[in-house]
Structure formats: structure tokens, C-alpha cells
Amino acid sequence: MLNLRNQITPCAEFNTFADSYAAARLYALTSPRPSSTMPPTPPAPTGQPEGQHPPPYLAPYPENLSRRLKVTLFPLDITEQHILSRGTFRKFIEPQVAAGSPLADWAATFLTSTFRKVESLQENLSGDAVGLQLHDPLTIWYCMATTLTGWQISENEDLRVETSGQWTRGMYVIDRRTRKKLEEGDPEAGSDHGKWLSVKSGNRLDRCTGSPQTAGQQAFGEFLLQRIFGIET
Secondary structure, eight states: TSSSOOOOOOOOHHHHHHHHHHHHHHHTTSSSSSGGGGOOOOOOTTTOOOOOOGGGGGGGOOOSSSSSOOOOOHHHHHTSEEEEHHHHEEEEEEEHHHOHHHHHHHHHHHHHHHHHHHHHOSOOOOOOOOEEEOHHHHHHHHHHHTTTTEEEEEEOOEEEOOOOTTTTTTTOOOOOOOOOOTTOOOOTTTTTTTTOOSSSSSOEEEEEEEEETTTTTTTTTHHHHHHTTTTTO
């Protein structure tokens, strides 16, 4: 489940934590009503007069957009299932290095130190079991191969990013209540704080929940190495 495990804080992944306002504003562009999920304007930076704040790039969006932005998220829930282990890498790369491959020599140089760094940060994980989670390669592979069978996408989820919390900055906020959603044409209720039940408000994000690899195909780490080195099986 989203927010079950994160990498920068107990609540936030790197990208949403690094610039929670940018994430919240970007996701608001997926909403039928962007103003419903726009974050509050951040305070002026220290030493800057209030009259010069906010800058133009933090101005409100138009009430109605010509079309909504389409965003597909690949959170840690899915990317952490796609791993290149040290054992898999070592078994694959050693014959390539021995054969004189410059690409293999280069990859071995920087990935060997990367595995050591990951190992130093983990408890109860060492040796060939140490793995690199392939966050960026998986998203790139999706863009290159969206027509492959096996991708599972949960559509139109109302995922919002917390921007103001002391401990929860960058956290995805999701309505897990069992409250009934309003129907089209129903008046919005004043008691619906945040307009979580309205069909006119909230974000509409797609989220990857499965891939060809989680569906039982070849492990992604091994598959990735074979593609990079042009080895067919």
C-alpha cells in the first residue's frame, strides 16, 4: 500500500519531500477543479519583503483547464519490487569483464561501489543479497513498453501531497474511509472538509501497481542487464 514504506522520512519519498509544493501543484493539474487541491502559498523566504511574494510561478491556476494533465505514478510500492541484486550483477558482469567489454568494466566500477554504499546503510543485509531498487529504470521501461501485457494501472486515484506538516511534508494523503462518494449533480456538503467526496474535486492520478515482471516474467534486474548488453536468451 502507498505510504507503507518510504525512503527519506517515515512518511515521504524523495521527490515529494524535496519539493512538496511542486508535487502538489503538478498533481493539481490532474483535477477537474485544480483549486481544490492547490497547496497554501508558502511563507516568504527570510529577508524577502512580503509584497514581493508569492512569485508568478506560484500564482493560482485558471479555474477551468482546457484539459487535465495525465500523470502515472511509480511509487516505492512498485519500484522496490524491481531489484538488481549484487549476486545477479556479479554473476552476469564477471564474464563480460573477462571478455574485455569496456561497458562491463565501466558498469562494474561504479556499481560495485554503489552496492557497498547500499550495504553500509542496511541492517541484516549483506553479500550477494544486497540489492539496488530500480526506480528510474522501471519508469523508463514503462514509457518504452506501455503496450506490453502485464502492466497494472490503478486509474483516477485522489492522491494529495502534504506540504505544511512538520513531520509529514511530502506524504501522500489518501482517503481510506468507506464514505459514499457523491453522485454527479449532488450538492457538495459543507461537512466534507477538503472535498474528498466530491466528483468535481480532488486529484485524478494513475498509479502503477503491477508490471510484466511482477506478473511472473523474468526478474527485472536480469532482464535489464541483458537489454543493456544486447544479450538474447
